[in-house]
Amino acid sequence: MMDREKTIGETLVDGLAARDVTCVFGIPGVHTVELYRGLAASGIRHVTPRHEQGAGFMADGYARVSGKPGVAFVITGPGLTNTLTPMAQARADSVPMLVISGVNAQASLGQGMGHLHELPDQQGLAQTVALTSQHVAKPTDLNSALNKAFSPFAEGRPGPTHIQIPLDVAGSAAAELATPTRVAQPAVEAALVQQAAQLLATAKNPLILAGGGARRAGEALRLLAERLNAPVVQTTNGRGLMYQHPLGVPASPSLASVRGLIAGADVVLALGTEFGPTDYDMYATGAWPQMRQLIRVDICEKQLERHPARLPIRAEVGGFAAALLAALPSNCSGVDGAPRAAETRAAALAEIGEDYRAQVAVLDAVRDAIPNSLMVGDSTQPIYAGNLYYDHDRPGGWFNAATGYGALGYGIPAAIGAAIAAPEAPVICIVGDGGAQFSLPEIMTAVDENLSITFVIWNNQGYREIATSMQEVGVEVIGCDPTPPRFCDTARCFGIPHLAVSDDPAEISAAMARSAGQGPRIVEIAAPVFAAAKS
Template sequence: MTPKTTGEALITLLEAHGVDTVFGIPGVHTIELYRGLAGSSIRHITPRHEQGAAFMADGYARASGKPGVALVITGPGLTNTITAMAQARADSVPMLVISGVNRRDTLGKGLGLLHELSDQRGLMEKVALSSQRIESPAELEPALARAFEMMRAGRPGPVHIEIPTDVMGLPAAGISSWRTTAATRIADAEVIKRAETLIAASKAPLILAGGGARKASLALKQLAEQLDAPVVMTANGRGLLYAHRLAVPASPSLKAVRKLMAEADLVIAVGTEFGPTDYDMYVDGGFVCPPNLIRIDIDAVQLARWPATLAIEADAKAALEALVACRLAQKSARGSERAEVTRDAAWVEIGPDVQAQAKVVEMIRDVFPGSFIVGDSTQPVYAANLYYDHDRAGGWFNAATGYGALGFGPPAAIGAAIAEPGVPVISLSGDGGFQFSFPEIGAAIDAEANVIFVIWNNHGYREIETSMRDAGVEPVGVSPAPPDFCRIADAYNMPAERLVDIADLPGALSRAAALRKPCLIEIMVP
């Protein structure tokens, strides 16, 4: 047999690692990487911008639990992915970005080649967990193995691999198709015993659950019920205990939730980094790290950032299952009462305007149970991050926390729909944010990604305008004129509907769902 080229071997190895979809825009610097794609089992999705490719890979990863893969050209193709990679880094999303780079003998010489960067790897090392260059065909197999192990074994994030154009076409004889498996990081038995002792001594325990607990909903529920402990879920933890008597689906930045935390004699924090956009979003300095704290996190670096009475370095699901296995006695910690009081107080605290915006998200959830609602930085998303209970673990995610990349919602929703075609997917964006990435609706049509794009049109960056007024600053630059989104949808041959009354949203969503194709709904906000 004719030896495969390095580019063809890349596709074979990706298949072996379980990759079924890649997002990318081909160019002259990646043609050889595409040589084996047409004959493979991997589906290629073409976005309208490389940033969209990486955002799609992000949404795909969050929905599927597998790494999302983006394939881009050297130079501008790769730099266009940086924003999305930074969002994935902040939210611990596994993403593999594979790029070209100019031929080896030109690197770092400033020869003025097309798409040349002085130090592409040096740039990517600042945002990715790692950046590797394939200097010879023999390096491809171990590099991919390291990349997938990195994304699966510890705290996940984006990984970059670059392949020089003069390596892509080289013969790659002897490269076999195999995949690595990452062992679950379990908790040390002695550490679990110490945790058991601390828990047994507590009378008013509380659990904080973040995005790192998304795969541990059953064990989390079991432990909470054993301890009679309320569970506060951060934005990325919503859906873990939907409608449960112990659930508190409210932001730890709210005074009511902080009061609950302050009154607890033991806090068990699972997969949460105590980031300010969850715990101090008003930047009032009111968050105080619990004095009696058990932290469970897969990342040792993260555990070192906040002092804890006991740190458990382990996979969240494995650690919670180990604690459940201790069969801790059912407590009389008034957990249901404490949770209910906090829920009621938090709902009142956010006030009527924010309540009304959060109810928009509840409308969407109630029309589409078990859906993915993928948000951008817009008023209903901010509101729901403050208070909202989703009915699917990992089904509510957005870029309005952490890195906060505007334009995330539409492409990430497309990625989620491609990962889980049988699950309803709704993109929720503001008119300002939607203009960052609206051409990606064309990619949704191409890929037949069944996404309903909901646009909250308040004629500009209303949240920023409000913040400027609150700070005594005359608003400037916050009123970009929105286009006629329905006409844009029509130009893409996409069904669209404009609403002037929010009460009409459930009906519009049902009509869109019946079409079983990408649709757009624009809500005109007074």
């Protein structure tokens, strides 16, 4: 029985547990020792990455799959700066993430005295990417800091938040833990639902755009599409919502064929999609998909202000979709939804070209060999191809860092976070040989945690996508041929299986199906090498 007051670190752990945090990712350091006090006895799982960037990306993957905030513990200075890249990725993709760091003693802040891990303004640096950054100046600030850090996860578009606790405060006695503040999502306005229903009920060629904000509303989305007889275009983070459905269009709205479908719609219902260029104008044409009557539903008021709509509605997608279904008549006017969708699917697949179609065939083989998987990607050719056109078989099961902020090195640690969030689900990580070298040591975390992840390495011995881009604009290819390690030897050093295959889909499918679900392993695909990158 404790006969002393709890410290800030112990109360922090209690506060996290009270907010349903069950896992944290972090690397302890001398500046965070006190934050770890009480963690071992709390029941909260601690996962140790090999780099703080890995901690942030693991928290990201965990959050996307679990729906709960991913939490990272990092040290003062370099720990925080190493985590800024994952925080920026999380902000771009609306992923709830809390980074808790130490900071030097308050009297030293901004003084430039040469203390260990000193930054001129650590909080100011965090604020460049965090939705909110809280400084715990005294013990009584902790409850407020936790409430403010968790608030954005519930009341609007989520993203990364930050709390820093100074060395001279971390070990002090804490104030009593208060009950967490609960923030409710904004209620769906009935009048706006009725207006949307009136527009959609009489539409002849309605269309739905489904983004990442709809990923947890799959059943309501399907019913809504069927009621309206409306094709559903799914952005990168919306894939898997309409798998093999006649109304599904698992293709990028940057493609001309998909833009044509959108332009032909008399009413467009956009659900939880940012309208970001990496989804809607990835070719940087400066042109935007043409939309006539746009009904836009988003949880973020600022997002609604950025693109004009006939009817902007601030709401959580699942609640809105359910309310809209109840308001729509059973006999809506939409026609030819399935033929329009089928025509667009065929045209989009033809449009992406032979090389990308071959890589989509690889993705299809991987998916079919291990159904219902979480497929986590890095910036690599099969992922680029899949973001243009690929139909996944699990809602929320296809995500990567090749859109938005576009951080390379994301795939391996994010897949680890995903596997921890859903231990029952098979996890497939698809990375290139170049991107794998950004975060290869993190595979040892999967070994430590005995996670069933298949790390698929697309090995074309270089940065082929960049080399192609340089060549296309007449720049001599340079810097695109970093020599990859012998991944078979890497796997042996990690103590995990390694399978080497060609890029033939049948061979890949057989390799993926073999020994699946038995801890981490590497499947290395010998992809075509871009000659210019090696010349």
